[in-house]
Amino acid sequence: MEKRGKGDRTRQKRVRVTTGDRLFTVVVYGLVLLITACCVYPIYYTIIASVSDATALYGGKVTFLPSGFHLDAYREVFSNRQIWRSYALTIFYTVGGTLVNMVLTVPTAYALSRKRMFGRGFLTAVFLVTMYFGGGLIPTYMLFKNLHLVNTPWIMLVCGGLSVYNVVLTRTYFQTSIPDGLYEAARIDGANEFLIFARIMLPLAKPILAVITLYYAVGHWSSWFSAMIYISNTELHPLQLVLRRILIQNESAVMNMGEITSQTLADSLRRKMELTQVMKFALVLISSAPMLVVYPFVQKYFIKGVMVGALKE
Amino acid sequence: MKKSKARKLNARLPCQRKGYIRKRLYQSWQLYVLLLPGLIYLLIFMYGPMYGVQIAFKDYRPSRGIWGSEWVGLKHFITYITYPKFWTMIRNTLSITLYNLAMFPCGIIFALLLNEIRHARMKKTVQMLTYMPHFLSEVVVCALILLMLDMNNGPINGLIAWMGGKRINFMGIPELFPSIFVLSGVWQNLGWNSILYISALSGISMDLVEAARIDGARRLQIIWHVYLLGIMPTIITTFLLSVGHIMSLGYSKILLLQNDMNLEVSTVISLYTYNVGILRGQYSLSAAVGLFNNVINIIILLLVNYIMKKLSDTSLF
Numbered sequence: 001m002e003k004r005g006k007g008d009r010t011r012q013k014r015v016r017v018t019t020g021d022r023l024f025t026v027v028v029y030g031l032v033l034l035i036t037a038c039c040v041y042p043i044y045y046t047i048i049a050s051v052s053d054a055t056a057l058y059g060g061k062v063t064f065l066p067s068g069f070h071l072d073a074y075r076e077v078f079s080n081r082q083i084w085r086s087y088a089l090t091i092f093y094t095v096g097g098t099l100v101n102m103v104l105t106v107p108t109a110y111a112l113s114r115k116r117m118f119g120r121g122f123l124t125a126v127f128l129v130t131m132y133f134g135g136g137l138i139p140t141y142m143l144f145k146n147l148h149l150v151n152t153p154w155i156m157l158v159c160g161g162l163s164v165y166n167v168v169l170t171r172t173y174f175q176t177s178i179p180d181g182l183y184e185a186a187r188i189d190g191a192n193e194f195l196i197f198a199r200i201m202l203p204l205a206k207p208i209l210a211v212i213t214l215y216y217a218v219g220h221w222s223s224w225f226s227a228m229i230y231i232s233n234t235e236l237h238p239l240q241l242v243l244r245r246i247l248i249q250n251e252s253a254v255m256n257m258g259e260i261t262s263q264t265l266a267d268s269l270r271r272k273m274e275l276t277q278v279m280k281f282a283l284v285l286i287s288s289a290p291m292l293v294v295y296p297f298v299q300k301y302f303i304k305g306v307m308v309g310a311l312k313e
Numbered sequence: 314m315k316k317s318k319a320r321k322l323n324a325r326l327p328c329q330r331k332g333y334i335r336k337r338l339y340q341s342w343q344l345y346v347l348l349l350p351g352l353i354y355l356l357i358f359m360y361g362p363m364y365g366v367q368i369a370f371k372d373y374r375p376s377r378g379i380w381g382s383e384w385v386g387l388k389h390f391i392t393y394i395t396y397p398k399f400w401t402m403i404r405n406t407l408s409i410t411l412y413n414l415a416m417f418p419c420g421i422i423f424a425l426l427l428n429e430i431r432h433a434r435m436k437k438t439v440q441m442l443t444y445m446p447h448f449l450s451e452v453v454v455c456a457l458i459l460l461m462l463d464m465n466n467g468p469i470n471g472l473i474a475w476m477g478g479k480r481i482n483f484m485g486i487p488e489l490f491p492s493i494f495v496l497s498g499v500w501q502n503l504g505w506n507s508i509l510y511i512s513a514l515s516g517i518s519m520d521l522v523e524a525a526r527i528d529g530a531r532r533l534q535i536i537w538h539v540y541l542l543g544i545m546p547t548i549i550t551t552f553l554l555s556v557g558h559i560m561s562l563g564y565s566k567i568l569l570l571q572n573d574m575n576l577e578v579s580t581v582i583s584l585y586t587y588n589v590g591i592l593r594g595q596y597s598l599s600a601a602v603g604l605f606n607n608v609i610n611i612i613i614l615l616l617v618n619y620i621m622k623k624l625s626d627t628s629l630f
Contacts, residue, residue: 024532028429039443042457060466108351117344118337135362136603138590143361162354193343222450225565240452247456291448306508
C-alpha cells in the first residue's frame with residue numbers, strides 16, 4: 001500500500017486530470033469520510049454521553065456535544081461492587097482461559113504441521129471434522145454436567161479450550177512461513193522434536209502466537225453465552241453477563257441514592273432513571289476500554305491473522 | 314551416524330515389510346506427545362458430546378442416563394417438523410441470512426473506495442477507525458443499538474425530531490428487526506471485512522492501471538476492469554465461505570435483541586434449540602433439532618462447494 005504512494009503521484013501528473021476525475025475524487029473522499037463518521041459516531045456519542053448532565057441526556061438533548069462535564073456516572077460505576085468483582089473475574093477467565101488455549105493449540109498445531117508424522121492426514125481430518133459437525137448445545141451441556149463442571153469457575157477456562165480454526169491457522173503458519181531447511185538442518189544436527197519445537201519453532205512463530213493469543217483473549221473477554229448457560233451463581237458471572245443485566249435487561253445499578261429528605265419519591269425515581277441512563281454509557285466505555293486502548297497497537301497482528309487465514313495450504 | 318541415516322532412508326520407502334507401521338509409529342512418537350494435549354481435549358470435549366447426540370433418537374430421562382433411555386426413533390424429528398411455527402422459523406432464518414448475504418459487497422465497495430484515497434496517512438487513520446467497532450463485545454454492541462435507537466432519548470430519534478420528523482420506536486416495529494440486526498453487523502464489521510480486499514488490491518500491479526489509463530480508461534472503468542477483476546479470486550473465496558455458513562446463523566446476538574414485540578420475526582432455528590433445551594428442559598427434542606440443523610448445514614456446504622467447483626474451479630476442499 002505505502003510503496004505505491006510517491007511514484008504513483010508523479011505518474012498521475014502525466015495524464016490530464018479532467019473535471020470528471022476531480023468530481024470523482026470529491027465523491028470518493030466524501031463517501032469515505034461519511035462511512036468513517038458513521039463507524040465512529042456511536043463510540044463518540046458514548047464518550048460524550050457518559051460525561052453529560054443526566055437530565056439533559058435523559059431528555060434527548062445530547063447529540064454532538066456533551067452537555068456539561070460530570071463524573072457522577074463514573075463515580076456510580078466505580079462504587080458498584082458487583083461490577084468490579086465481575087471485572088476481576090473476567091480478567092481471571094481471560095488470562096487463565098487463554099493460557100489453557102495456548103497450551104492446547106500450539107504444540108498440536110506444530111505436530112500437525114510436520115510432514116514426517118505418521119498418520120498426519122488422518123489426524124488432521126479428526127480435527128477438521130469438528131469444524132463442521134458437533135454434538136450441539138444440549139449434548140455438550142450434558143457432558144459438562146456429568147463432569148461436574150457446571151456452576152464452577154473452571155468451566156470458563158475449559159469451555160472453548162481449543163478452536164480448531166486457530167489450530168489450522170497456526171499449522172498453516174508453521175508450514176508456510178518457516179523454511180523447511182531449518183527443520184531439516186536441526187534434525188540432521190541431532191535435535192529431537194521437543195528441542196526443535198521449543199528452541200527453533202516457537203521463537204520463529206512469535207507473530208502467529210501473538211495473533212492467536214489476541215484472538216483467544218478477545219473471545220474470552222467478550223464471551224457471555226456459555227457463562228449464562230453454565231453458571232447460575234451470579235457471584236461467578238463475568239463482566240459481560242453483568243453488562244447484559246444492566247444494559248439490556250435494564251436492571252438498575254444505581255446503589256446509593258443519598259438521603260431522600262425533602263424530595264418527593266417521584267423526583268428521586270426520576271433522578272434514578274436519569275442516572276441509570278448516563279451510567280450505561282459510562283459502563284459501555286469502561287468495559288470496552290481495555291480493547292479500545294490496546295487494539296491500535298496490536299491491530300497489525302489481527303490483520304496478519306486474517307491474511308494467514310486466507311492462505312490455503 | 315551414517316548407518317542410522319541409511320536405515321532411515323530405507324524405512325521411508327513405501328515398503329510392505331511387517332514392522333513398517335510400527336516403525337513409522339515409533340519414529341513419530343515425539344510428535345504424538347506434542348499432539349496429545351490437544352487431541353485429548355478434542356476427544357473429550359468435542360467428540361464427547363457426539364456420544365450424547367443419540368438422545369435425539371431417545372426419550373431422555375436423567376434418572377436413566379443416556380444409554381438407559383428408551384429408543385423412540387424419529388419421534389422428535391417429526392415433532393420438530395410438524396411444529397406449527399416451523400416454517401416461520403425457516404422463513405425468519407432465511408430472510409436474515411439472505412439479507413446478510415446481500416450485504417456481502419459492502420466490504421468490497423469500501424475497499425475499492427479506500428483504494429482511491431491517495432493520502433497514506435488518511436487511509437491509515439480511516440482503516441484504524443473503521444476497525445474499532447469490531448473489537449466491541451456482542452453485549453456492548455447490542456447495548457449501543459438499544460441506546461442509539463431509543464425512542465425518547467436516543468440520538469437517532471433526536472436527529473429525526475430535530476429535522477421535524479416523527480419519532481420512531483425502532484425496536485418496537487417487527488418489520489425493522491432484520492434491518493437492525495443485519496445493518497448493525499455491517500457497522501461492526503465493515504472495516505474488518507475489507508482487510509483482505511485491501512491487501513489484494515495493493516498486490517495489483519500499477520503497470521496494469523497505467524496501461525488502462527493510457528488506453529483512455531476513466532477511473533470508474535479502471536476500478537471495474539482492473540481492480541475488481543484483479544481481486545476476483547479473493548472475492549470468490551470469501552463469498553464461498555459466507556455462503557457455506559448460510560444456515561448457521563448464531564443466536565446469541567438475536568437473544569440479546571429479542572423483545573416481546575419482535576418475537577414473531579426474531580425466532581430463528583438455532584434459537585429454538587436454546588428455547589426448547591435450556592429454557593424448557595426438553596433435552597431430546599432440542600438435541601434432535603440441533604442434529605437436524607447440523608445435517609442441513611453440511612448438505613448446503615457440500616452443495617455450494619460442488620457448484621462453485623464446477624463454475625469457477627475454486628473450492629473449500
